[in-house]
Amino acid sequence: MQIHRTLHTGFTVSNLERSLAFYRGMLGMEVVAQQVGSAEYLSKVTGFPGVRLNMAFVKVPGEDDHVLELLEYVSHPGEPTPHETNRPGNGHLCFVVDDLSAWYHELVARGVPFVSEPTLITAGVNRGAMAVYLRDPDGFTIELYQPASRRETAGPEART
């Protein structure tokens, strides 16, 4: 009896179209499937009787083994949770990129809020990489991460 693999990470969003504009339009992810769900099994799994969900499954192009599930609770919209990452129960999702500096400048120009500028990891198991936190349209934290091994192909400022 053991876990076979990780299937997906899910976020609850307040507006699926707005989230798709971010994950597809800004981060370049692909929509694998999109559906409205209101079958009885969803009420049972989620614990919300009569639930109706707008759902989209998105993935990194070329990556087949991990999906991001975006769920809008149309019938039971809840209050947003505070997004600070020091609060137990909050999560984040981390994507590997080749050129963090270019991503940072592009997304800042498009109005995406970042916690900091791209930052060199100076200690620990990820030493030599660069990372940054940003917030999605619901305040969910996304980390963009450029491994040390990929820094040779990145912008000049990332090499210093």
Add this chain to the structure above:
Amino acid sequence: MQIHRTLHTGFTVSNLERSLAFYRGMLGMEVVAQQVGSAEYLSKVTGFPGVRLNMAFVKVPGEDDHVLELLEYVSHPGEPTPHETNRPGNGHLCFVVDDLSAWYHELVARGVPFVSEPTLITAGVNRGAMAVYLRDPDGFTIELYQPASRRETAGPEART
């Protein structure tokens, strides 16, 4: 400029040892690395000056491409966020298992709170699978999912 792949999902936890007892001791995940972080870069990335983190990286045995990062903000413990999955900003993480019924009975016997019993997915792209939501020690939602393709080998009814 495109995302290369998904690296990890991170959860903020209130007590790393308690969370490891759950993810390692109950779900059978492996600890890849464990470290205490207080370097300056962590303050910058997280936005918490002088932050000190207890961190563990755990993974599904045999799976090399997705890590779960558990982060305890020792220096800046925040208030827990409400865990209901209808709140925008909340997330969940889904694992594939072979025998959902066995997992359910084992974890219930060990006191893990579930939202429902294992439930057959009757519609949509995952039709024929079974799924259930449970809560980790901080109330973070974990989904266990048994694909339709794995149901032949699962469940006591299939074995007897």
